Amino acid sequence: MAILFDDFKSWKAYCADNNLALYEPVLEYETTQKGHAHQDITDGLLRAWQVMKEAVQTGFTEDMKSRSGMIDNGGKKVKNSPITVLSPEFQMLVARALSAKEVNACMGRIVAAPTAGASGILPGVLVTLQELHQIDDTKMVECLLVAAGIALIIEQNASLAGAVGGCQAETGSAAAMGSGAIVYALGGNVTQVFNAVAITIQCMLGLVCDPVAGLVEVPCVVRNASAAAIAYSSAQIAISNVDSVIPVDECVSAMGEIGQSMESRYKETALGGLAATLTGNAIAKKVLIHDIEIIDEGETT
Amino acid sequence: MAERSSVFDMIGPVMIGPSSSHTAGVVRIGLVAHLLLNSAPEKCTVTFYNSFATTFEGHGSDRAILAGLMGMPTDDNRIKTALDVAKERGIAYQFKPVGNASTMHPNTIKIHATSGDRSIEVTGQSLGGGVICIVNVNGFTCNFSAGTDTLIIEADDVKGSIAFIADVLSADDCNIATMSCNRRGKADIACLVIEIDSPPRDITIQYLQHLTWVRSVNHLKSVR
Ligand code: SF4
Numbered sequence A: 001m002a003i004l005f006d007d008f009k010s011w012k013a014y015c016a017d018n019n020l021a022l023y024e025p026v027l028e029y030e031t032t033q034k035g036h037a038h039q040d041i042t043d044g045l046l047r048a049w050q051v052m053k054e055a056v057q058t059g060f061t062e063d064m065k066s067r068s069g070m071i072d073n074g075g076k077k078v079k080n081s082p083i084t085v086l087s088p089e090f091q092m093l094v095a096r097a098l099s100a101k102e103v104n105a106c107m108g109r110i111v112a113a114p115t116a117g118a119s120g121i122l123p124g125v126l127v128t129l130q131e132l133h134q135i136d137d138t139k140m141v142e143c144l145l146v147a148a149g150i151a152l153i154i155e156q157n158a159s160l161a162g163a164v165g166g167c168q169a170e171t172g173s174a175a176a177m178g179s180g181a182i183v184y185a186l187g188g189n190v191t192q193v194f195n196a197v198a199i200t201i202q203c204m205l206g207l208v209c210d211p212v213a214g215l216v217e218v219p220c221v222v223r224n225a226s227a228a229a230i231a232y233s234s235a236q237i238a239i240s241n242v243d244s245v246i247p248v249d250e251c252v253s254a255m256g257e258i259g260q261s262m263e264s265r266y267k268e269t270a271l272g273g274l275a276a277t278l279t280g281n282a283i284a285k286k287v288l289i290h291d292i293e294i295i296d297e298g299e300t301t
Numbered sequence B: 001m002a003e004r005s006s007v008f009d010m011i012g013p014v015m016i017g018p019s020s021s022h023t024a025g026v027v028r029i030g031l032v033a034h035l036l037l038n039s040a041p042e043k044c045t046v047t048f049y050n051s052f053a054t055t056f057e058g059h060g061s062d063r064a065i066l067a068g069l070m071g072m073p074t075d076d077n078r079i080k081t082a083l084d085v086a087k088e089r090g091i092a093y094q095f096k097p098v099g100n101a102s103t104m105h106p107n108t109i110k111i112h113a114t115s116g117d118r119s120i121e122v123t124g125q126s127l128g129g130g131v132i133c134i135v136n137v138n139g140f141t142c143n144f145s146a147g148t149d150t151l152i153i154e155a156d157d158v159k160g161s162i163a164f165i166a167d168v169l170s171a172d173d174c175n176i177a178t179m180s181c182n183r184r185g186k187a188d189i190a191c192l193v194i195e196i197d198s199p200p201r202d203i204t205i206q207y208l209q210h211l212t213w214v215r216s217v218n219h220l221k222s223v224r
Helices: A008-019 A025-035 A038-061 A074-080 A089-104 A121-133 A139-158 A167-185 A190-204 A220-239 A246-263 A278-287 B020-037 B052-057 B061-069 B077-088 B161-171 B200-212
Strands: A109-111 B013-014 B045-051 B092-099 B108-115 B118-130 B133-137 B140-144 B147-156 B176-183 B187-198 B214-222
Touching: A008 A025, A008 A190, A008 A246, A025 A038, A025 A139, A038 A089, A038 A109, A038 A121, A038 A139, A038 B013, A038 B108, A074 A089, A089 A109, A089 A121, A089 A220, A109 A167, A121 A139, A121 A167, A121 A220, A121 B176, A121 B200, A139 A246, A167 A246, A190 A220, A190 A246, B013 B020, B013 B077, B020 B052, B020 B061, B020 B108, B020 B118, B020 B133, B020 B214, B045 B052, B045 B061, B052 B092, B052 B108, B061 B077, B061 B108, B140 B147, B140 B176, B140 B187, B147 B161, B161 B176, B161 B187, B161 B200, B200 B214
Parallel strands: B045 B092
Antiparallel strands: A109 B013, B045 B108, B108 B118, B118 B133, B133 B140, B147 B187, B147 B214, B176 B187
16 A cells, blocks of 8 residues: 655655655555556656756746846846855855746746745756756656655645745745755665755744735745755755754644744735835835726625 | 645646746636637637736736637746737737625636627636636536536526436546536526536537537537
């Protein structure tokens, strides 16, 4: 019997009992639960991987100015900046995450992973990973499967939607998927992979969803870059055998609990946080349509 | 308990930004209108209600709806430039924001579109994650997702018509997933909406079309 991704504990036990690599139960789940053939799953993930890589490139080559004007070619600016604050690799990581996410904000083609709001994180993390460590596409597909397994569990026990669990649910989950994938790709064992996920969640807990004017632009784009950075710091910590202390399943529960108690003004309603600042309100006034025909109560056509 | 997600819900869908409810879902509502009209419209009026009324421009839902009306799929890179494409094609379009429609879902769109002597009206809701619900077609209340093949049959309200159509479909090995019937009045026109698991053969549709009491048969292929 394949496992259903109820928690990390059973995923680990299942791998140990059946002597499987971490990605294999995910593949099995998709085959038995969703009736997809192995080849179709591989092809679908390769297509998604291709779209992620293209999104990074599109953001670097095409004009990334959003209709609201809030997004203005940030990925390109970081890539071409003469000042490197940490290392060229870090600069590129940040640039790629911004770039792919800007493509989303500017109506380009992206992979929602796990959501459209977080669509810059895995491209930033994984393109950088492949380039730095010369990882082939077969292994990248395994990474995507591991990432999907992580998201399946978070969806079960917390949430992946900003409207339900705040931004921790969107960018936090994507970062957790990314850090798990990094550690897996670099040969980390299951404990290290799950520690990476746990540590990432610990770093992203509590983040509210407060998009200015309700558009998926500010702070979403810069949060994709910071989430990518946290994925790397967490991976470095976990692969060096630093323990997360709080087990990954408990970290996910904490995320769910925090999400539930978050007030609705912090859940994509654009009524709190950055959206409710003076400037946030002014921008909303400018970009939203106000010339609306208001109909009388009771009459709907 | 809700059905468990697929790996491709976690790594996917591949879509056009910025958001599944404002782009992907909206394109799909437009696609339903496109299929009902059998072509791109020559003229259309799109009404954005409630939450959509304030945000449709900022989220690019105006482009998304035109893209759907022109038959573009949800991951088509041309969605971004759909306003220009529509202008080039000479489509006369108009957008109307309407607020305070308290009986309607926050993200509701109504399309009135014409092409030649055909004219259709569709109302749909974008429910999130690209999922839609079509709630009205040509004045008939309905409730379908367009995620599977759907037949929309307008027919005279004669006795036994529903059973007859169900029989014809089962003879063609089509499993009916859901079926709903609405009529304007007693012995007036009735509208049958049938969601089926697999597409019927063309000849089945032609047969239904030729029945004297059937006014029109529309086969909506599932839109993705
Ligand atoms: S702030 Fe909200 S809309 Fe923006 S990325 Fe986070 S969860 Fe998504």
